[in-house]
Amino acid sequence: MEEYVTDAVVLTKEPTGEYDTRYVLFTERFGKIAAKAKSSRRITSKLAGHLEPGTLAKVRFIDKGSAQVVDALKSSRRDISPEDLKLLSDLLPDMQVDVELWSDLARQAFSWNSVLRTLGWDPRGAHCEICGRKAAWFFVSRQEFLCDSCVSKMGKSKLSYIRTAPSVIPAKAGIQEARDKA
Numbered sequence: 758m759e760e761y762v763t764d765a766v767v768l769t770k771e772p773t774g775e776y777d778t779r780y781v782l783f784t785e786r787f788g789k790i791a792a793k794a795k796s797s798r799r800i801t802s803k804l805a806g807h808l809e810p811g812t813l814a815k816v817r818f819i820d821k822g823s824a825q826v827v828d829a830l831k832s833s834r835r836d837i838s839p840e841d842l843k844l845l846s847d848l849l850p851d852m853q854v855d856v857e858l859w860s861d862l863a864r865q866a867f868s869w870n871s872v873l874r875t876l877g878w879d880p881r882g883a884h885c886e887i888c889g890r891k892a893a894w895f896f897v898s899r900q901e902f903l904c905d906s907c908v909s910k911m912g913k914s915k916l917s918y919i920r921t922a923p924s925v926i927p928a929k930a931g932i933q934e935a936r937d938k939a
C-alpha cells in the first residue's frame with residue numbers, strides 16, 4: 758500500500774464513528790485533504806497531541822480509498838484562531854496544491870487579506886457585491902465581498918464573514934471635509 762508523507766497545517770478535527778477522528782489538513786504536497794485517524798480518541802493514542810487544530814506537523818498517511826493517518830509529528834504551532842482555521846477549512850478547495858498559500862499558512866504571520874489575495878480575491882479595491890460600495894467583509898459561504906451596511910442588514914453570523922477593511926465612518930469624515938473646505 759502506498760504511503761505518503763507531507764507537512765501539513767491541521768485545520769479542523771472532529772470525532773467520527775466510535776473511536777475515530779476526522780481531520781481536515783492543508784498539506785504542502787496535496788493541498789487540502791480530509792484524513793481519518795483510527796482510534797485516535799483512545800488515551801493510548803500517540804497521534805492526538807500532534808494533530809491539534811493549528812498545529813504544523815509532518816503527517817504520514819496511506820490511501821485506502823480515503824486518506825488514513827498512520828503517523829504524525831508536531832513541529833510547531835501556528836498562531837491562527839480556531840474560528841479562522843474552520844473558515845479556512847470551508848473556503849479552501851480540495852486537493853489543490855498551492856505553494857504560495859502554503860507559505861502563507863505555514864511560515865508567515867496569519868493574515869486574511871494575504872490569504873484572500875493568494876486565493877484570487879484581492880480585498881484591495883474590492884466592492885460590495887450588492888450595492889457597489891467599498892467592501893469591508895468577505896462572505897465565505899458565498900465567496901463574495903460585502904460592505905458594512907449590507908452585512909449589517911443580513912443578520913451576520915460572525916463565523917462566516919471575514920473583516921477585510923477597517924470600519925468606515927463616513928458621517929464624521931464628511932464633517933471634517935466640509936470644515937477643511939470652509
Ligand SMILES: [Zn+2]
Pocket residue numbers: 885886887888889890903904905906907908
Ligand atoms: Zn453593500
